[in-house]
Amino acid sequence: MASGDIQNKYQRLAQEYAKMKSQHSVLKKAVIDEQSKVAELTESVKLKDLSIRKFEQEIDSLTFRNQQLAKRVTVLQDELDSAAVKKKNKTKGPVEPAPVVADTSVFGEDLQKKIQENERLHMQVHQETEEHRQVVASLQVRLEQLEKEAGQHQSVLDSIHLNHKALVDKLQQEKAMLEVKLQKQETDVRDSKRIADHCQQQLKRVHVDLSSRLDDSTKVIQEKVIFNDTKYQELNVLNVPTHDRKHQVKAKDLIGQALGYIGDLVSGMSNYLTYAEQRSQIFPMDSSTGEPLSPVNRRLCQYLHENASHLRPIEQSFRSFHEGLREDALTTLETATGIQDFSEKFHSFVAYMEKLLPYQLRSLEEECAVSTCSATLEARNMELHASLPKLTATLSKLDNYLSLIAAASKSSREHPRTNQAAFFTQMAAGLNQLHEVLKEISKHYNTKVSLEHQLPTATQKLKTTDECVVSSLVALVSCTGKLAPFFSSHLEFFVSRAGYRTRGVSLCRDTDGPVSSPVVTDLRDRATSYVSRLKRPCPESVPYKTAVLNRRTLLSSTESREGLAQQLTTAQEKMRGLEQEKEHWMLEAQLLQVRLEKETKRVSQLEVELRQLQAGQVVTPAPPVEATQTASPGDRKSVGSDVETSLLGKLESSIADESSESETREQLIKAHFTGRVTELTTQLQLADSKAVNFHSECRALQQRLGLAEKAKEKFQEELQTAQQKIAQLQDELTTTTSNYESQLSMMSEHLCSMNDKLTQQRDEIDALKLSNKGSKKGKGR
Known part of the structure; x- marks a missing residue:
């Protein structure tokens, strides 16, 4: 089987899998949406039922109240008629109080950066081409292995295809079930709409009744709230601004x-x-x-x-x-x-x-x-x-x-x-x-x-x-x-400010409000x-008990000090050894650098000689750099005319190189140790300045410690006075609570007596009404 057919089948399977995955996600989302809608509808129905029950209770209470008021009105009408006959000149209207008025060179540097970047990219391209060749060879081997394994994957693909068919059938069944649920929910929605319309009508009737009660209550508030x-x-x-x-x-x-x-x-x-x-x-x-x-x-x-x-x-x-x-x-x-x-x-x-x-x-x-x-x-x-x-x-x-x-x-x-x-x-x-x-x-x-x-x-x-x-x-x-x-x-x-408004804005004369x-x-x-x-987290700190224990151990134990001193000495010795190794390797690196430069010069000279040999010319070995600089013009001519092939010339050149190398090495060592001496002197000066600074800080800390101890004593005295004040306030609180309780008991007894008096007055009024009715009947006869 060709690799192209396998790839096409893989692509088809991937497309079918993607389609089924998208359908699954859509159906899952639809089910979740429907469940949320059902939950919302059930909650709304429960709320409507509660509101209906509340309205029914209010209606029952209102009807009962209306019946009582009707009876009371008839009784008062009769009394008023009888009182109008006898006492025409004694009726006076209550004076209503008035309503309250409410109120967010440079070109060169860029060119150099671009040149460096191009060099780096050329190196990367060379490396990538080498890696590409290796990858191609490995991929060819892998391709042969994959062609062998392609036949084995066909059976796996058939089984996957059957599983996908079964999954599609299952999803279709779930879709049918969801459609049935959807129809049922639509009927429930219709029923809930009908119930809501009925509740709306009842709400209108209750609104009319409550508006009349609201007028009465506002009148009472205007008359009684001073x-x-x-x-x-x-x-x-x-006023404190309220929430809008x-x-x-x-x-x-x-x-x-x-x-x-x-x-x-x-x-x-x-x-x-x-x-x-x-x-x-x-x-x-x-x-x-x-x-x-x-x-x-x-x-x-x-x-x-x-x-x-x-x-x-x-x-x-x-x-x-x-x-x-x-x-x-x-x-x-x-x-x-x-x-x-x-x-x-x-x-x-x-x-x-x-x-x-x-x-x-x-x-x-x-x-x-x-x-x-x-x-x-x-x-x-x-x-x-x-x-x-x-x-x-x-x-x-x-x-x-x-x-x-x-x-x-x-x-x-x-x-x-x-x-x-x-x-x-x-x-x-x-x-x-x-x-x-x-x-x-x-x-x-x-x-x-x-x-x-x-x-x-x-x-x-x-x-x-x-x-x-x-x-x-x-x-x-x-x-x-x-x-x-x-x-x-x-x-x-x-951009507008926060939603705050002043209390009483709707009662003010101005339209915008204060x-x-x-x-x-x-x-x-x-x-x-x-x-x-208050919401900021507390900073991390050591607990007080552990801090006290650490302070005690640091002040009392001399063993810890000796151990720390030994650790300090060992650490200093290690640092000295490491610094000596560092200096040694720095010198070695500088010497290697000098040797590298000389070797590069020799390689360049050998390349020139090699090119001359390849061109068929007579090789003129270049003398050392120091010899060419000090030789006379006549000497240079003789050097250029004769071919130096004896071992003596090579030995002399090697001896001259070694002497120049020793001189440069001595100069490098001298420069290194002079720099090291200056560095150590600066470090010594820094250490002296730090010691003086630490000494002054220790004095300041000692003074602060004395001030802190004085402040501690002062705060202890203030703490004692505060505790005494707290005790006094607690005593006053107990006395005020007992006084308030006694006053409340007296007020309750006074209210009880007033209620008794009111009942007696009502009884007397009822008796007078009965007597008035009896006298009217006697006169009528």
Whole structure:
């Protein structure tokens, strides 16, 4: 069986497996969504049942109250009629109190760096070619082994195919069961809607009844509640600001919308990088056909395969931030600590994109170097080459402003609060710039792909992969096109101050309401800073008991001092030996360096002699460097005319070399020891200065110790006085509690007596009413 057929079967199996995996994930997500919907519906039904029961109880209580009131009204009407006949001149109306009024040279150095980089790249290319040859030989051996093993894998593939068929059948059965459950849930939803409509009607009826009761209660409050500080606006601004729930609800809604946009952006970016990895494995070299990838494309595919580990934490961190929001707590930049985690995950993704950029650019350059690349296609590739760094620069800009915005929730922020508006405006500008850059990349990539598909070497696999990359870029453009206007349209809300308002704003005459006093905002800031300080972790320290024990052992035990002194002496001896070895090896290195230079000169001279021998010329051995410098012109002529082949010349040259070597060695040793002496003198001066400094510090510490002991005595005295005050306060607390308990008992007895008096008065009134009725009946007769 040919290797191409096996590869095609592998590809088909991989495609079928990918399809089934995507279907499985979609079905799993649908099941989870339906379960969540069912749970929400059951909870809503339970809440509706509870509200209905509550409304029914209220209705029953209201009907009972109405019956009592009707009876009471009839009785009072009768009394009023009887009292009107007898006492016409004694009725007076109660005086109602008035309502309360509410109130964010150089060219040369660059050229040298480029030359060094080119030398390094040439060395890498040479090494990579050697490695490539070795890899080709090993791959040929491996190919023969794989062709032998291909027959064995066919049976395994058949079994896998059967397993996949069984899995498909199982998934179809689960799909049918889910459809049945879906129909059942739809019927439940209809029933719940009908019940909700019925509850809505009942709610309207109850609302009418409660509105009348509300009017009565507001009247009672206006008549009975005397203390209200919203009458004067200059006093109202000193009230503690209350929590604006509308601001919190809007903030949570906007963060939820942003979560959807960020999820779309993350999925689009993940698709783009995944399809880019598939394309790098296909073009310009198809790895599936056995052709090896270039080192740049191999490393690029390796990095592109890691995109999910950098993209998924972004969405997860923002989702956890959204889930942590509550309606009973106000969310501001100072309290939104979840943005810090989101900023860190986004910063890691930007670093990943910066690491990916040079390999993408090198891959495009390799595509331009292919023989089938035309001039127009190369121009399109270079346009894409120029637009990719813009994407990385825009993402880093967004990362900088996002980190500044997230730093507002840290206690160690370095920017004032007035700069937050500028950070948000620059963030909006960065999102618009990201949309434009992605649009430009999509345009360049589309034109590049259209030219590549016209090439005779373009395969169907490459075309489908390019279409997937283009569709992912289009999805990114549309997502950023929604995200940027969303952020810009709500920029005013993001820049606005926290959602606080003053109590009694709705009762004031002015439409805007009074502004809180600056004292209130100052107190709020001080409270937030105090709470943030309380939340700081305690610094790591040694426990008090262990510190005392260590101090005792250091002060009392002389054995530990002797042991430390012995360890110090041994360590110093080791350091001296190591320094001597260091000096020895430094001298050896310098001598080897001198020998290396001489040997290089000799090699160059031998190369010149070898070239002359190969050219057929008479060899004129070059004399040593010192001899050529000191010889006269006549001597040089004689040296050049005669051929030196005797052993005496060689021995004389070797003796001269050894003498020059000994001289240079003496000079190096002298220079080394003079430098060592100067270094030791500087170290001695530093040690003397440190000793003086430590002596002065010890004196200062001794003085501080004396002051600390005095402060300790003072604090002990204050502690005793504080304990005495605490005892006095406890005694006062017991006396005040006993007084309050006695007062409460007296008040309760007074209320009981007042209730008794009220009952007696009611009895007397009832008796008078009965007597009045009897007298009326007697007169009528």
